[in-house]
Amino acid sequence: MNPTQLYRQKHRTKEDVITNIQPESDIITPILAGEPGALMKQLETYDGLEGNRLFQMFTTRDVLDVAPDKLKIISMFMGVSERKAFKEGKIDLLPNHFSDVPKLLKQIARNPVVMAVASPMDSNGYFSLGTNADHTIPLIKEGATVLLEVNEYMPRTYGENQVHISDITGFIENHQPIPEAPATPEQSEKDKMIGEHVASLIENGDTLQIGFGSIPNAIIDNLKDYRNLSIHTEMIPEKIIALYESGAVTNENNPFKQGKMTATFAYGSRELYDFLHENENVYMLPVNKTNHVGQLDSANNLVTVNAAVEVDFLGQVNSEMVGDMYWSSTGGQADFQLASHLSDGGRGVICLHSTAKGDSISKIVPSLNPGTPVTTSKNDVDYIVTEHGIARLRGKTIRERTKALIDIAHPMFREELTFEAKKMGYL
Structure with a gap:
């Protein structure tokens, strides 16, 4: 099939695409702006979770409200909501050097599922992870299941963060402004x-x-x-x-x-x-x-x-x-x-x-x-x-x-x- 046909075939609803996450598999999301907000939120109502883990990094959103026996949340670098949740015992923290995260996850992740935001597909069938390459691209290259949230607000960047339509399992479209950094305080x-x-x-x-x-x-x-x-x-x-x-x-x-x-x-x-x-x-x-x-x-x-x-x-x-x-x-x-x-x-x-x-x-x-x-x-x-x-x-x-x-x-x-x-x- 050509990229256009594959696009039509793999374009799903968020309720449907999330069913590719099987019990006891591990979900990995990118750092900061690359987090797929709609797909992550869908995890809160997905009844197919059982013994799953979510590896996230510096989330810009509230920590998901899911029972820990359904979804254990593990941060690899904490943001505002994660600090509070960690202190309250709701999430855990995985010590790491950022450079080692892809290798670390390759060693410990079970049936990894990468969920990420991507810019719209180009004429050759490639999505760009835009603001991100981070630890997710190596896992994608290693054959992880890939679920994308395609968003026209995500910039198209170049480099080794390109993902072909043939390498993803499914995607949704969710065109909303991506998270922005809070204004930096005035210099003292x-x-x-x-x-x-x-x-x-x-x-x-x-x-x-x-x-x-x-x-x-x-x-x-x-x-x-x-x-x-x-x-x-x-x-x-x-x-x-x-x-x-x-x-x-x-x-x-x-x-x-x-x-x-x-x-x-x-x-x-x-x-x-x-x-x-x-x-x-x-x-x-x-x-x-x-x-x-x-x-x-x-x-x-x-x-x-x-x-x-x-x-x-x-x-x-x-x-x-x-x-x-x-x-x-x-x-x-x-x-x-x-x-x-x-x-x-x-x-x-x-x-x-x-x-x-x-x-x-x-x-x-x-x-x-x-x-x-x-x-x-x-x-x-x-x-x-x-x-x-x-x-x-x-x-x-x-x-x-x-x-x-x-x-x-x-x-x-x-x-x-x-x-x-x-x-x-x-x-």
Whole structure:
């Protein structure tokens, strides 16, 4: 059959297409904007569930209301609704490095079913997963059952995120605006100072991995006069458009696809999605390529920028837990941090405000609290940046690290931190 005939044959109602999910099979959805909202919602009323599991990542929606014996929900990186549900014991969290998720799911998933949003089919019979390639494309290539939610609001992107009509089991059409990132808070003075510090570590010709939020935005604002930058990142952030328009980005040194920006997912506003639509300068890759340390070592002068909740005197970085609330997960931080060491001329940067809660708490701490996850280990840490400066920890001893971190802590906490360091024998 030709693509048009297959399209007619596989076009179903949501009630019908969801029946392809058999008891005790595992459902996998993409991260953020790639989640198929209508198909996921249909799971709440589908009576064919029994012992199924849903592996989701940073959902933008409320956690599904399904009995756990019918559908166990497992997050791989938590968003707002998942944090609350995890604390209440309604969902579970699977520890992972983002680069390893496809392999991990291949090992543990039973009869995997991938459900994803796709842009409309082209004349050759291909759908594009648009904002996503992530962990779902490798599973599709491995033969998972594929159920799509076709949506004309999903941008058509290029790269390794194309799915042919012959490889899917069924699809629905659901044309609704895809989720957009909430507006980023206005940059604070702290954000701007951190942005300037990080920009001082970046040089013309570097390849950048950078995320989203007020601090990354502040960094990008300081890069508009740079030249010949390449973008190879996990997530394409909103501010990247301004960096392109300034002429700073050429992607000439991108080893993954010369002349193109490479990434595994995108999340932002409609403006970002319009920028991505049929943009031949953007090339989407699965996360086991974008984040794989063994492939990233070919990128010279790789600068990776990530955020932290707190850092202790050893250089251990917690980016996952805020107080007693599990906040997110490891994501790609550890992947890119290690890759920056392997890169010729690479630099790994971890950013954080020096304080929290109205300057009442120091985020440079003597030691992480018991039970706090270590996102980046002391052996992999490189640069730590706060609004008060830059601490290069790589190659430094424990005592040297302690002093360097106290120097970039908020001045009101330096005496207390010095006292604790002496008590611990670090100074």
